[in-house]
Amino acid sequence: MYELFEHTADLGLRVRSPELNSLFAEAGLCLFLAIVEDIGTINPRTMAKIELSGNDREFLLFDWLRELLLQAEADRMLFCKFEVIVRDDGLSALAWGEPFDPARHQLAHEVKAITYHELKVVRAGEEWLAEVIVDI
Amino acid sequence: MAKPEFTGPLEKIGCNCWRIPREYKAGMRVDGHIFANDKLVATLRKDQALDQVANVATLPGIQKASLAMPDIHWGYGFCIGGVCATDPEEGGVISPGGVGYDINCGVRLVKTNLFLDDVKHHIRELVKVLFHTIPSGAGRSGRYKFDTTETRRLMGEGPKFVIDRGLGIAEDLEHTESGGRILDGNPHEVSDHAVKRGSDQCGTLGSGNHFLEVQVVDSVFDAEVAKVFGLELNQVCVMIHSGSRGLGYQVCDDALAAFRNCPAKYKIELPDRQLACAPVDTPEGRKYIAAMRAAANYGFCNRQLLMHQTREAFATVFGRSWQNLGMELLYDVAHNIAKLEEHAIDGVNKKVWVHRKGATRAFPAGHPEVPEAFRAVGQPVIIPGDMGRASWVLVGSEGSMEKAFGSTCHGAGRAMSRTAAKMDGIGRKIDKELESRGVIAMAASRSGLAEEQPKAYKNVDDVVDVVHEADLSRKVARMRPIGVIKG
Numbered sequence: 290m291y292e293l294f295e296h297t298a299d300l301g302l303r304v305r306s307p308e309l310n311s312l313f314a315e316a317g318l319c320l321f322l323a324i325v326e327d328i329g330t331i332n333p334r335t336m337a338k339i340e341l342s343g344n345d346r347e348f349l350l351f352d353w354l355r356e357l358l359l360q361a362e363a364d365r366m367l368f369c370k371f372e373v374i375v376r377d378d379g380l381s382a383l384a385w386g387e388p389f390d391p392a393r394h395q396l397a398h399e400v401k402a403i404t405y406h407e408l409k410v411v412r413a414g415e416e417w418l419a420e421v422i423v424d425i
Numbered sequence: 426m427a428k429p430e431f432t433g434p435l436e437k438i439g440c441n442c443w444r445i446p447r448e449y450k451a452g453m454r455v456d457g458h459i460f461a462n463d464k465l466v467a468t469l470r471k472d473q474a475l476d477q478v479a480n481v482a483t484l485p486g487i488q489k490a491s492l493a494m495p496d497i498h499w500g501y502g503f504c505i506g507g508v509c510a511t512d513p514e515e516g517g518v519i520s521p522g523g524v525g526y527d528i529n530c531g532v533r534l535v536k537t538n539l540f541l542d543d544v545k546h547h548i549r550e551l552v553k554v555l556f557h558t559i560p561s562g563a564g565r566s567g568r569y570k571f572d573t574t575e576t577r578r579l580m581g582e583g584p585k586f587v588i589d590r591g592l593g594i595a596e597d598l599e600h601t602e603s604g605g606r607i608l609d610g611n612p613h614e615v616s617d618h619a620v621k622r623g624s625d626q627c628g629t630l631g632s633g634n635h636f637l638e639v640q641v642v643d644s645v646f647d648a649e650v651a652k653v654f655g656l657e658l659n660q661v662c663v664m665i666h667s668g669s670r671g672l673g674y675q676v677c678d679d680a681l682a683a684f685r686n687c688p689a690k691y692k693i694e695l696p697d698r699q700l701a702c703a704p705v706d707t708p709e710g711r712k713y714i715a716a717m718r719a720a721a722n723y724g725f726c727n728r729q730l731l732m733h734q735t736r737e738a739f740a741t742v743f744g745r746s747w748q749n750l751g752m753e754l755l756y757d758v759a760h761n762i763a764k765l766e767e768h769a770i771d772g773v774n775k776k777v778w779v780h781r782k783g784a785t786r787a788f789p790a791g792h793p794e795v796p797e798a799f800r801a802v803g804q805p806v807i808i809p810g811d812m813g814r815a816s817w818v819l820v821g822s823e824g825s826m827e828k829a830f831g832s833t834c835h836g837a838g839r840a841m842s843r844t845a846a847k848m849d850g851i852g853r854k855i856d857k858e859l860e861s862r863g864v865i866a867m868a869a870s871r872s873g874l875a876e877e878q879p880k881a882y883k884n885v886d887d888v889v890d891v892v893h894e895a896d897l898s899r900k901v902a903r904m905r906p907i908g909v910i911k912g
Contacts, residue, residue, distance in 0.1 A: 293844060299501070300843060324563070326871065348685070355678065362671050363621045397872050399563035399632040399912070401526045401674040405681065406501030406699040422501060424526045424674075425633050425843060 291319040294420075300398065304419045309346075312410070312417040313353055314371040317384060320354050321368055323423060324361065326395040331369035333385030342379035346410040349380060350419055354403045357384065365389045398425050431475040435459070435466065441495075441895040442828070445479050452483040452694060458490040460829070460895050465495050465887060468840070474504040480696045481509050485704065486517025488770050488777055492829055494784050495891035496838030496883065500525070502699030505783035508832045510768065512777050513705040518693070519714055520702035521680040523780030524763050528676055528717055529724025530635075530668030531602070531759040532807040534818065535732055537739065538751030539661040541641045544907070551639060551742045552865045552908040558738040559731060561912040562869025563632045566625035569730060576624050576672075577612035580719035584729035587627075592733045599796050601757040602786060605725040607764070610718030615672070616679050619716075623672025623723060628730030632870060632912030634836075634877060635667045636809070637735065639908035640816060646900040650802045650820050654755055656902050663739075663752075664816055664904065665731050666809050668761065669724035676720040680713040705778060714763075721762055728757055755818070756796075756805035760785045760835035768830050779830045787821035787833035787898040795821070806898045810837045810885030812877060812909045813862055817889050817900065824896025833898040837885035843876045850875025859909070868911035877911055 294301040302319040306312035322328055339356050343349045353373070360366045368386035389396075401424040409420040438444045438458075443466060445457030457478040461469060469475055474497050481503055482491035488510045497506035502522035511517030544551065560567045569587075571579060579586040583606035584598060598605045630637060642660045645651045656662075669676075684701040687693070687709055693702065703709040732754065736747035743750060763780045770777070788795050790803040799805060799820075806819040825831050841849065855874040859866045868874045886903075893900050 355682075359618060359675075362675075363618055395870070396563035396632075397870060401633075401671075402678045404501040404699060405701070406697070408698070424501065 291315045291322070293319070293323055299422055299425045301420060301422045305413070305416050307416050309375040309417055310373050312419055313350065313373040313375055313380065316350060316354060316419050316421065317357055317368065317371040320357055320400070320423070323398050324396060324400055325367060326397045328369050330394050331367045332387050333370040334387050335385065337366065337384045339382040339384060340379065344378055347408050349375070350410050350421065351403055351405060351408055353380060353382065354421060358400060358403060367394060400425060429473065431470045431473065433475065433479070435475070441891045445475065447482060450479045452696065453479055455482050455487050456490045457482050457493065459493040459497065460891055460897065461495045462891050465891065469497060472499045474499045477502070477504040478507065480700060481507060483696060484509065484511060484518050484520065484700070484702060485693055486511040486513065486515045488512055494834040495888045496783065496834045496836050498838045500782065502697055503782045506835065506838060507782050508780065508784045508830055510777040510779045510830045512775055516704055517778060518702035519705050519710045519763060519778055520700060520780060521677045521684065521713055522699050522701060523782050524677065524717060525761040525782045526674045526677045527668035527761050528673035529721035529759045530761040531724060531728065531757060532664060532666045532809050533728050533732060533757035534755040534807045535663040535665070535735060536655055536751060536753050536755050537661045541659045541661065544639070544661050547742055548639065548865050548908050552867055552910065554742050555637060555735065555738045555908070556867040556910050559630055559637060559734050559910060560628070561630035561910055563912065567628040569628045570625045571627060573620050573624065576620050577615070579627065579726055580610065580612035580615060580723050582606060583722035584726045587726055587729055593729050597729060597754050600754040601725055602759050605729070607718040607721050609715070610722055611715035612719040614712050614716040615676055615719050619672050619675035619679060622675050623670055626670040626672065627723065627727050628734060629670060630667050630731060630910065630912050631670055632873060635912050636812065637731065637910040638664045638812065638816070638906045640664055640904035640906050642902050643815065643905040644903040646902065647820070650901045653799060653802045654805055654818065654901060655753070656818060662904060663735050664807065664809060665728055665735065667727055667731060669720045670727060672723050673720040676716045680716065683709055683712070717763065721759065724759065725757065756807060758785050758807050766831065768826070779832070781832055783835045784832045785835045786831055787819070787825040788831050789821045789823045789826060806833055808834060808836060808885065808889060811879040811882040812866060812906055812911070813859055813864060813879030815885055816904045816906070817885065818902045818904065819889065819892070819898040820901050822896050822899050825898060828895070829897050833892045834888050837882040837888055839881060840883045841881040846878055846881035847872055847875045850878060864906050864909055866909040866911065870912070873911045
């Protein structure tokens with residue numbers, strides 16, 4: 290499950306999932322939930338492949354979201370479906386979506402950047418919990 | 426998210442000034458100083474911004490005190506509304522978090538020779554034309570496209586690059602902080618990703634708290650200074666609030682990634698990862714400074730192009746040239762920036778890196794960096810408020826140099842989170858509410874108006890009272906919005 294939580298000037302993404310792979314996938318979804326008004330308007334018709342290395346889970350989550358934001362900003366892509374395999378030394382991911390089309394996609398927020406502030410990937414009981422604050 | 430209240434020590438040490446003693450937290454090298462009155466202090470205790478002021482006090486090379494303006498609120502790493510100065514000679518650091526993602530976010534005020542009576546019957550049309558002329562909102566690209574080489578040249582030259590192409594006049598540069606060009610920037614230190622994000626965004630407003638407002642001079646507090654600034658009662662002006670767009674965000678983001686290992690490499694202990702910093706005289710420090718200065722020049726350029734499009738929109742609506750409408754730039758100030766400036770510290774003049782994150786430079790009369798036209802009275806300081814109440818023009822005063830490294834506040838500061846403001850806006854027609862208060866507003870996104878509604882902000886008048894009484898800057902004129910464009 291995922292939610293957007295309050296932060297004075299910005300927005301927080303909070304994701305809970307039984308395993309790391311789905312935690313990262315849902316975090317990706319949560320990012321685009323903040324970017325577009327209605328995520329249902331994005332068609333998963335093109336696929337992007339993302340490979341990242343790193344052994345710190347929190348930095349890996351940061352880098353994953355940062356990479357998605359980079360593609361969204363620089364290549365005008367919007368994503369709505371994710372498959373992620375998290376390893377000890379990095380991750381391999383597939384993200385599906387389509388280029389931004391102003392006629393069909395209403396943007397909600399311009400996410401300036403992913404921040405390190407209170408960045409969290411922790412085990413919470415039976416599940417994983419991730420929290421990230423994005424700068425609006 | 427429930428945030429713990431600040432329960433640390435806070436001692437009143439002067440008019441509208443409070444101290445967090447350095448004993449409060451391990452690692453603090455200097456005290457924290459917060460400019461606020463009793464009323465604002467009570468609200469400030471409610472989040473972690475004051476703790477962030479204490480965290481900044483741990484940075485190597487910090488001078489005098491970690492400062493916070495009355496519009497302070499919780500940010501990532503540094504609070505918004507924070508000022509700190511570091512001395513490179515004492516291992517002082519540069520911190521991208523002390524500048525913020527939106528490098529050279531700032532404000533400019535454009536005057537007109539029109540008065541409320543000339544505009545009030547055209548305001549609806551004016552707002553509509555401005556809204557359609559000026560690209561705003563998330564993901565909007567602008568009408569100006571620059572290739573990679575041009576974008577880098579633009580970052581090297583600042584607004585002069587576009588003024589040379591007919592999009593402004595030389596006087597615009599004189600009335601821009603640092604003449605619109607911060608020297609010693611290096612556009613080649615800006616990543617290709619950042620250039621790509623910025624190549625079609627110069628001259629776009631963006632979203633978040635950025636805006637363009639048609640305003641009326643509501644009250645004049647200092648007739649002599651107002652005369653020098655060319656402001657009078659009921660005069661119509663345009664305030665533009667935007668920054669360096671995706672290019673600046675990416676420069677900050679790139680630097681934070683590059684600074685990730687700096688704390689360990691340079692043996693700096695940080696209470697918060699987002700405070701990532703590097704000593705000024707290191708490869709990482711030098712690279713960020715060069716890129717940040719280049720991004721700042723892009724920011725000046727963005728506001729120049731926004732002003733040019735505003736001048737064109739006014740000319741369309743009023744059927745006269747912008748020159749004929751007296752659309753001169755009063756001044757342009759940066760409020761997210763780090764600059765190498767000379768300040769007197771314990772009686773010795775030192776060159777220090779002044780980080781202003783949500784704080785405005787406010788140099789007093791006689792300072793050599795104040796443009797000649799204003800040098801006798803001081804630098805104009807432009808303070809945006811919220812879209813329902815007011816914004817301000819202040820003038821820099823002596824106290825800013827003594828107490829705050831030549832700085833003052835930058836705006837109203839948020840009082841509600843974005844999600845709370847959005848929830849609060851459900852079922853309401855905020856544009857209609859604003860209209861009943863005499864403000865015509867248009868926004869690019871549904872979320873925009875609700876999240877930026879007036880009550881989401883502190884009352885800017887309270888913030889301005891604090892800096893006026895603390896002599897960081899003095900009131901000149903209060904501006905009331907009549908037309909608003911939001912991203």
